[in-house]
Every structure is written in C-alpha cells, then in structure tokens.
Amino acid sequence: MxxxxxxxxxxxxxxxxxxxxxxxxxxxxxxxKLIFDENEFKNLLKDxxxxxxxxxxxxxxxxxxxxxxxxxxxxxxxICDDNFGDKYEVGLKNExxxxxxxxxxxxxxxxxxxxxxxxDSERTxxxxxxxxxxxxxxxxDLDAIRKSEIILLEGYLWDEGxxxxxxxxxxxxxxxxxxxxxxxxxxxxxxxxxLDxxxxxxDITFANEQEIMSLLDTxxxxxxxxxxxxxxxxxxxxxxxxxxxxxxGDNTVECDIKKNLQIVDLTGAGDLFAAGFLHGYINNMxxxxxxxxxxxxxxxxxxxxxxxx
Numbered sequence: 001m002x003x004x005x006x007x008x009x010x011x012x013x014x015x016x017x018x019x020x021x022x023x024x025x026x027x028x029x030x031x032x033k034l035i036f037d038e039n040e041f042k043n044l045l046k047d048x049x050x051x052x053x054x055x056x057x058x059x060x061x062x063x064x065x066x067x068x069x070x071x072x073x074x075x076x077x078x079i080c081d082d083n084f085g086d087k088y089e090v091g092l093k094n095e096x097x098x099x100x101x102x103x104x105x106x107x108x109x110x111x112x113x114x115x116x117x118x119x120d121s122e123r124t125x126x127x128x129x130x131x132x133x134x135x136x137x138x139x140x141d142l143d144a145i146r147k148s149e150i151i152l153l154e155g156y157l158w159d160e161g162x163x164x165x166x167x168x169x170x171x172x173x174x175x176x177x178x179x180x181x182x183x184x185x186x187x188x189x190x191x192x193x194x195l196d197x198x199x200x201x202x203d204i205t206f207a208n209e210q211e212i213m214s215l216l217d218t219x220x221x222x223x224x225x226x227x228x229x230x231x232x233x234x235x236x237x238x239x240x241x242x243x244x245x246x247x248x249g250d251n252t253v254e255c256d257i258k259k260n261l262q263i264v265d266l267t268g269a270g271d272l273f274a275a276g277f278l279h280g281y282i283n284n285m286x287x288x289x290x291x292x293x294x295x296x297x298x299x300x301x302x303x304x305x306x307x308x309x
Contacts (some may be wrong), residue, residue, distance in 0.1 A: 002071045002282050003087070004100070004148035006070075006140070006170055007059030007157050008132040009077025010111040011084045015048040016075035017116045022124055031154075032125040032183045042129040044114060055091025056113060057132070058182055059154045061268050064095045065275025065297055068309055071282065074144055078135045100141040106131040121263045129158075136162035137169045145173045148309035149282055150203075152274070155182030158190055158197075171201050178204035179210040180274055187287065188214060204234040206274045206279070212237055225252060236277055236294070238270060244295060246287050256290035258299040272297040272309070 022029055025044060035041045057077060066073045075092060081103045087250035088110060092099050111132030114255030116124045135157065145151055151174040158167055171177050179202050181187050187194055194215055198205050207215070212224050212235070228235040228247030238244045245254040280290025300309055 001074055001098075001144065001148040003063065003073050003150045003152055004144055005059040005063035005073070005075045005077075005152045005277060006145075006166075007075070007077055007110055007152075007154045008057045008111045008127075008129060008135075009055075009060065009079045009088055009101075009197060010057040010129070010132055011088055012052075012054040012056030012113050012115055013030075013045065013050055014115045014117065015050055015053070015277055016047075016053045017048070018180045019105040019118055021116065022118065024249055027124050027126065029124050030122045032185055034185075035126050035128045038109075038128060038130075041112065041114070041126065044126055048114075051117075053087070053276060055088045056152075057111075057289040058154050058180060058271050059157055060092065061271035061276040062096075062152060062180075062278070063097055064092070065272045065309065066214075066279055067096045067281045069275070071279060072146070073100075074100050076100045076139065076141060076144070078106075078131050078139050079103045079110045080106040080108065080111055082109050084112065086156070092204065098144075100144045101139065106134070108134065108265065133157075133159065134162065135166050137166050140166055140170055142173050146175070148175065150176045150178055150278065152178040152278065153177065155180060155190070155194065158186070158193065163191075168188075176203045177201060178206065178274075178278065181208075181215065184210050184214050187211050191215060198233075198235075199231065202233060204236065204278075206236050206270070206277075207238075208270060209237060209239045209242075228252070236274075236291075238273055238298075244273070244291055248287060250303075251287065253287045253291060255288065255295050258295060260304055261299055263302050264304055268301045269298045272301040 007206035044301045110130040114126040243256040273294040276294035280293045
C-alpha cells in the first residue's frame, strides 16, 4: 500500500447559496463550523437545493485523488450502518480505494458536511460529524497501517479523548506520517497539540498560509520559512495567488499558480493539492515536480463543482 488515509468519513452535501444565507445563519464565510446538534443541521439543510452528494472528508478526497493518479491506496474512517454509510462505502470502492473498516449500527448516524458555495466560489462548511468523530483505537487496522509507506491524517479528526488516542496509535505504528492542518479553526482550537505534532511526530505537514502563520503566532511569512528550515522535516504551504512552496531543511522550492482559470468552486483545492504532492513524493519525483503536480491537481478541481475529479 502506497498511502493509507485515516480521516473523518463524511458525506459531502453541496449547495449554492447567496451571501445573505450566511449572514442570516450567522456563518463566517470560508470557515468550517462544527455543528453538534443534529436538528440544527437539519434546519440549515431544509430550505436548500442540493447540487450534489459525494463520499467526502478531507483525507478521503486526497486518497481518491491519489487513486485516480494510479496509486494503490486505502482509507480508514468510521461510518454507521445506515443509508449514508452504504453510499459512503460504495463511493470509495467505486474509486478503487480499499476501505479498511467494517460498519455496524452506531448511536450516531454517518457524518455529513454541508458545503455552501457563494457566488465568489468560496466555500463555507457546516459539519455534523456524527459517528465519524467517535473514531477510537479499536477502529484502526494496524496491519494496514504498518504495511503502508505513508499514512495521511487530517487536523479535522484530532480531538481530545478517543480520536487523540487513535491518532497516537496510528502514528506509533506508521512508517511515515503526513498530516494536513485542515483549517484555521482547528489550529486555533488545538494549537499546542498541533505544534507538538509538527515538531515531533510528522514527516510532512500540509498547511495554507493562514493556518501555518496562526500555528506559529506570526504575521511575518519569513518566520515560517525560518521555522521550516530549522525543523528538518517537510512543510508544504499553499499561498493562494502567491503559489505554493515546500521547505525541507535548507531546501526551499516555490511554484506559481496556474493562470486564467475559470474558478467555479474552491472545495477540495487543498485536498487535491496534497494528493498531487504526495503522488510526486512517493513516486520519487523532485520537490519541484511534486509541487507542480499538486498545483495541477488543485487547479483542475477548482474549475468544477465538488472535491473530486
């Protein structure tokens, strides 16, 4: 197995909205809000027209991208034996992703993420984690983890209690570990823990500029570069219109964005960027080539609706 993803198994529900919808529902544009009450989630969804549903979750999106590039990949994520759970499993198998989880009836339903796309193509997410957020050590397939070259984790999954224990156990049994910081909301909520992960436990960290600067409590990007150089690990940062860069010790490589794109929906841009970069990394491409592949994949996905090519 080239790469095994461990993440939130979430069914993405994609809807187009206007700015007023965000204001009316007190949602902050371009962020992810966790919803803990199933009824609140249903109320948000009830007046919306669903454009598309996909077997999603950040790491699952990256794993599907890697599969589409011809890599042997797998995924671990907790679902319930319900209608959405069935759809989730079938969706991954249709993408040639080996699914290392046996679903059963749970107290909570399969997780769902409402992706609200405004006319400027920005996406605002409302996530009801359901049973996905209850992952524990017993849900892991340690044999699959040990046989994978790299495991890919997401910041969205990290939380105190059982998820943290699952995270730690996965890391202890892995050959190499990559992780996405996922969202500034996650960084701000778990800053001390994420900094420890980046410094001591991860081989590759994926972040956007906003997330990494928040993690380091800085407004100066040069400090990010200095941190990366002294770290001795691989840090990959996407910077919007400024392109992307990878810092690996003294080696810093940059890549420009693709020009003249017809941007439709930014959902999945970071997930597919990670897929492209990791494809290069595990197939012995140079850092420059890996960055270019990441940029190519993210450029494709933002010219369509949804996080899958």
